[in-house]
Amino acid sequence: MLKLHDVTLGYDRHPAVHHIDGEIAEGALLAVVGPNGAGKSTLLKGLMGALKPLGGRIDRGALGRRDIAYLPQAAELDRSFPIEVFDLVAMGLWRRVGLFGGLRRADRERVAEALSAVGLEGFGRRAIGTLSGGQLQRALFARLLLQDAPVILLDEPFAAIDARTVADLLQIVARWHDERRTVIAVLHDMELVRRAFPETLLLARRPVAWGPTAEALKPERLLEARAMPEAFDDRAPLCGVHAA
Numbered sequence: 552m553l554k555l556h557d558v559t560l561g562y563d564r565h566p567a568v569h570h571i572d573g574e575i576a577e578g579a580l581l582a583v584v585g586p587n588g589a590g591k592s593t594l595l596k597g598l599m600g601a602l603k604p605l606g607g608r609i610d611r612g613a614l615g616r617r618d619i620a621y622l623p624q625a626a627e628l629d630r631s632f633p634i635e636v637f638d639l640v641a642m643g644l645w646r647r648v649g650l651f652g653g654l655r656r657a658d659r660e661r662v663a664e665a666l667s668a669v670g671l672e673g674f675g676r677r678a679i680g681t682l683s684g685g686q687l688q689r690a691l692f693a694r695l696l697l698q699d700a701p702v703i704l705l706d707e708p709f710a711a712i713d714a715r716t717v718a719d720l721l722q723i724v725a726r727w728h729d730e731r732r733t734v735i736a737v738l739h740d741m742e743l744v745r746r747a748f749p750e751t752l753l754l755a756r757r758p759v760a761w762g763p764t765a766e767a768l769k770p771e772r773l774l775e776a777r778a779m780p781e782a783f784d785d786r787a788p789l790c791g792v793h794a795a
């Protein structure tokens with residue numbers, strides 16, 4: 552469903568991650584793991600179309616931009632923005648309602664149901680800036696529920712979230728998987744990946760392993776990934792294969 556043909560992604564023409572070749576099948580539940588700076592977030596941005604490949608090609612088949620829902624890293628969100636939880640979650644409906652369309656009663660009910668599904672009943676009128684980190688993450692999952700997208704990209708969805716919230720949100724991920732949605736999540740907790748994600752892509756500026764999780768996370772593979780050079784060198788030469 553999502554096909555990557557020798558994809559290179561980066562910034563200012565410098566590759567951050569390259570030579571990604573492979574397919575993500577419809578209904579896949581894929582973890583993307585690797586050291587800091589490995590290119591995991593960059594890959595998600597490429598998949599959703601926010602970053603154009605420097606080289607290679609991403610084939611999204613019949614998927615349009617609106618078919619791909621995206622949960623950014625918590626740090627990328629402006630929590631000082633004066634918006635209430637209800638309205639944040641209702642934004643998940645924009646695919647159908649349109650940005651300036653009014654919400655009908657049925658829409659309001661759907662927002663309330665989504666809030667209830669993530670355990671946030673009664674939080675609708677709270678400003679997002681007053682939520683705890685875990686509560687905000689629940690609200691963002693409620694928004695994803697309403698987006699109803701066939702492909703869902705999650706960038707570190709469980710970072711700094713307590714065990715109970717992780718368990719609740721993982722249930723939602725499992726439900727999406729049962730519904731044959733494609734879920735791709737950047738994660739750092741290897742235990743959680745082994746437990747809940749059948750497939751893993753181990754990245755270290757390039758794919759080190761991609762396949763069944765037990766295979767991809769073998770100790771020798773993890774060691775290989777750890778050996779990745781840490782610094783992103785702005786003066787590094789352009790990738791040999793794709794330098795134009």
Ligand SMILES: Nc1ncnc2c1ncn2[C@@H]1O[C@H](COP(=O)(O)OP(=O)(O)OP(=O)(O)O)[C@@H](O)[C@H]1O
Pocket residue numbers: 562567585586587588589590591592593594782783
């Ligand atoms: N907007 C940007 N402009 C320039 N370089 C960037 C930009 N965003 C990321 N990079 C660089 O690209 C490389 C890959 O970054 P990316 O955020 O994809 O890594 P990551 O694997 O998600 O890391 P982490 O686990 O720390 O979140 C890093 O060296 C980073 O400094």
